[in-house]
Amino acid sequence: MTWTGPKELKAQLARLWERGDLLRDAVTGNPRFPLRLSLKSPSSADITDRFNEVRAWAAGIGGHRFYPRGVAGTSAPRPGDTKNAGLRVDRDA
Numbered sequence: 001m002t003w004t005g006p007k008e009l010k011a012q013l014a015r016l017w018e019r020g021d022l023l024r025d026a027v028t029g030n031p032r033f034p035l036r037l038s039l040k041s042p043s044s045a046d047i048t049d050r051f052n053e054v055r056a057w058a059a060g061i062g063g064h065r066f067y068p069r070g071v072a073g074t075s076a077p078r079p080g081d082t083k084n085a086g087l088r089v090d091r092d093a
Helices: 006-018 021-028 042-048 051-062
Strands: 034-039 087-089
Touching: 006 034, 006 051, 042 051, 051 087
Parallel strands: 034 087
Antiparallel strands: none
């Protein structure tokens, strides 16, 4: 099982922050969001054969906050609000 977890997603965000990409876009007005992140997710075979593990993985991803808390200019999504969460996660093939 090599699915992307919260630590890997946070590492992707940390790299964007450390390179200055997120702050630069906020200052220049470049639209950064929805933000594309790389996500290795379970295959259809995984869902069929390892349903409980996939369910735990999805709960683990969904139970984490991937946005900065208390940073000026950010609006944190409310629990259950997936429509305008501000982050977009793409699945790697």
